[in-house]
Amino acid sequence: MPSERAPVIRARDIEVVYPGHPPVRAVRGVSFDLFKGEVVGLVGESGCGKSTIAKVLTGLVRPAGGAVEYHGQPIRPLGVRRRPLFQTGIQMVFQDPGSSLNPRRPVGPQIRDGLELALRRRRQAGPGDPAQPAGPTANPGDWLERVGLAAGDQTRYPGSFSGGQRQRVATARALAAEPDVLIGDEPISALDASTQAKVAYLMSKLAVSQGAVLLFISHDLSVVRLIADRLLVMWSGRIVESGPTEAVWSNPGHPYTKVLLGAIPAPDGAGRLPAVPAGTAAFDAPPVIHDDP
Amino acid sequence: MTPGLRIDSLSLSIRGEDGLTPILDRVSLQVGRGEVQGLAGESGSGKTITGLTVIGLEPPRAEVTGRIWLDGEDLMAITGRSLNAIRGRRVGMVFQDPTTSLHPQLTVGAQLTDHVRYHLGVSRAEALERAQTALDRVGVAGGRETLRRYPHEFSGGQRQRIAIAIALACEPAVLIADEPTTALDVTVQAGVLALIRSLVDSLGLAVLFITHDLGVMSAVADRVAIMRRGRIVENGERAQVFTAPAHPYTRELLASLPGATGGLRSRADLAGIDPFGSGDPTGDPTGDRPADAALVRDRPADDDLAGRESTGDGREEAADA
Numbered sequence: 376m377p378s379e380r381a382p383v384i385r386a387r388d389i390e391v392v393y394p395g396h397p398p399v400r401a402v403r404g405v406s407f408d409l410f411k412g413e414v415v416g417l418v419g420e421s422g423c424g425k426s427t428i429a430k431v432l433t434g435l436v437r438p439a440g441g442a443v444e445y446h447g448q449p450i451r452p453l454g455v456r457r458r459p460l461f462q463t464g465i466q467m468v469f470q471d472p473g474s475s476l477n478p479r480r481p482v483g484p485q486i487r488d489g490l491e492l493a494l495r496r497r498r499q500a501g502p503g504d505p506a507q508p509a510g511p512t513a514n515p516g517d518w519l520e521r522v523g524l525a526a527g528d529q530t531r532y533p534g535s536f537s538g539g540q541r542q543r544v545a546t547a548r549a550l551a552a553e554p555d556v557l558i559g560d561e562p563i564s565a566l567d568a569s570t571q572a573k574v575a576y577l578m579s580k581l582a583v584s585q586g587a588v589l590l591f592i593s594h595d596l597s598v599v600r601l602i603a604d605r606l607l608v609m610w611s612g613r614i615v616e617s618g619p620t621e622a623v624w625s626n627p628g629h630p631y632t633k634v635l636l637g638a639i640p641a642p643d644g645a646g647r648l649p650a651v652p653a654g655t656a657a658f659d660a661p662p663v664i665h666d667d668p
Numbered sequence: 669m670t671p672g673l674r675i676d677s678l679s680l681s682i683r684g685e686d687g688l689t690p691i692l693d694r695v696s697l698q699v700g701r702g703e704v705q706g707l708a709g710e711s712g713s714g715k716t717i718t719g720l721t722v723i724g725l726e727p728p729r730a731e732v733t734g735r736i737w738l739d740g741e742d743l744m745a746i747t748g749r750s751l752n753a754i755r756g757r758r759v760g761m762v763f764q765d766p767t768t769s770l771h772p773q774l775t776v777g778a779q780l781t782d783h784v785r786y787h788l789g790v791s792r793a794e795a796l797e798r799a800q801t802a803l804d805r806v807g808v809a810g811g812r813e814t815l816r817r818y819p820h821e822f823s824g825g826q827r828q829r830i831a832i833a834i835a836l837a838c839e840p841a842v843l844i845a846d847e848p849t850t851a852l853d854v855t856v857q858a859g860v861l862a863l864i865r866s867l868v869d870s871l872g873l874a875v876l877f878i879t880h881d882l883g884v885m886s887a888v889a890d891r892v893a894i895m896r897r898g899r900i901v902e903n904g905e906r907a908q909v910f911t912a913p914a915h916p917y918t919r920e921l922l923a924s925l926p927g928a929t930g931g932l933r934s935r936a937d938l939a940g941i942d943p944f945g946s947g948d949p950t951g952d953p954t955g956d957r958p959a960d961a962a963l964v965r966d967r968p969a970d971d972d973l974a975g976r977e978s979t980g981d982g983r984e985e986a987a988d989a
Contacts, residue, residue, distance in 0.1 A: 647886075
């Protein structure tokens with residue numbers, strides 16, 4: 376079981392405060408571990424702090440408190456220079472591939488950027504280094520085929536692909552860097568409904584087969600539920616419930632999780648209006664933690 | 669006359685450098701009073717443009733044929749400024765994102781009274797009275813004070829309620845709601861859906877509810893039309909469309925959704941989909957468009973869009989979007 380191994384990511388009591396009047400406490404004491412080869416769903420509604428967690432893990436936001444470690448080393452916040460090579464083992468797929476991919480470069484060279492990161496990391500890392508990429512050397516064409524596109528698509532520009540295809544390209548670019556942590560921040564929200572489950576499944580399958588952990592951040596529980604081993608439910612900057620996906624889904628313990636699950640309309644044709652939440656007062660209840668099986 | 673909204677064989681093409689691009693192909697729909705007709709489809713299927721065409725907001729260089737009837741009156745015969753007497757008065761519209769559909773620099777009160785005074789010719793005092801009623805109806809509390817506040821002072825859900833209040837302030841017969849809950853959190857969405865349903869039931873409103881979200885559609889619609897590439901491929905009672913879909917495209921669409929009948933009900937069902945297939949937003953899992961083939965087979969008379977079909981390589985939706 377994962378708990379017996381060292382986590383790839385270890386986050387303890389993260390606090391993030393955004394300046395303002397008054398300052399916004401976006402993350403209020405969040406702790407979690409991510410283990411090799413698992414898919415973890417981080418779910419919650421807008422403003423709950425889930426994207427801020429992604430930014431902390433990639434060094435884009437400096438936490439006001441707490442500690443985040445990647446293979447036991449603290450994650451260095453991004454400054455004016457590029458990220459330390461070691462930390463490029465953490466890769467991210469963003470919500471809108473239309474803006475995260477460079478529209479003026481063909482997709483082949485963009486995937487090659489990822490491949491070169493992996494090569495540089497392999498050269499620099501000593502033998503036995505836990506973050507050292509292990510996979511075989513590939514080329515952009517291989518990666519396009521792995522995500523269900525054609526090797527010949529390398530010369531095409533992002534604009535010539537559909538939304539779902541662009542997100543496949545973004546996934547290929549991120550995975551080409553051979554990360555052992557892949558973070559998807561709402562990676563399927565901008566896609567058509569029929570494509571969402573497919574792209575989510577593709578991301579999880581590829582990440583896991585590469586031995587990476589996938590942190591899948593989404594407000595859409597119905598898809599996350601299908602791919603995640605574990606769920607972390609966030610509300611108002613805190614993790615209010617965590618545990619194996621089926622335990623949380625079938626037996627939600629925290630008032631917020633219950634409301635969140637009850638509000639998802641099912642496409643079953645029953646004509647049932649989702650339950651309207653009575654208020655948020657009950658959501659301050661202590662977090663519910665389901666044990667790993 | 670038929671009360672409510674009736675769209676008869678609406679076709680729309682856009683004139684461009686290389687001739688006409690067909691966008692809508694003989695779309696027919698009927699929305700009775702007290703009824704929610706859902707119009708679902710993926711991006712680029714033509715659902716938004718159908719709603720816009722009803723209120724005469726089709727894109728420039730569009731060639732439109734067909735008929736649109738509002739309470740028995742032919743809207744296609746009305747052009748130019750005369751349409752202003754329809755838009756916002758007899759047909760209300762709610763859009764996806766209230767942060768852009770509401771004017772950020774005008775108070776809620778101004779936005780709620782402006783068109784009421786224009787359309788109904790009532791005094792300022794009476795318009796304010798009506799604005800107050802409209803806000804009460806959508807469950808935005810705060811009384812007169814609310815009318816002096818600006819859109820940014822409200823949460824997303826409240827803003828959408830205000831947008832609905834504005835759309836309903838002139839007591840229109842028909843409401844066109846284009847993805848009205850898509851920008852909202854699910855817990856907030858639940859409240860807005862309940863509101864729309866209760867307004868339909870209490871005011872006898874005819875609602876054309878446009879969304880890509882079949883879960884939302886299942887919750888709120890009485891009838892559901894499934895649109896694909898400018899065409900309605902299936903239209904029927906909600907329960908029938910969701911539990912016994914007749915068209916192969918509808919079946920494939922549902923099969924790709926978590927929680928749908930024949931859809932992805934558990935993790936094990938994922939094994940049945942091929943994540944590597946390039947089949948993008950067509951609901952066709954193999955990528956070589958059997959849904960299209962079926963569409964043509966089912967409807968031999970529909971071959972006149974062959975030019976458009978033959979260019980179909982999975983990227984047309986992207987170009988439309």
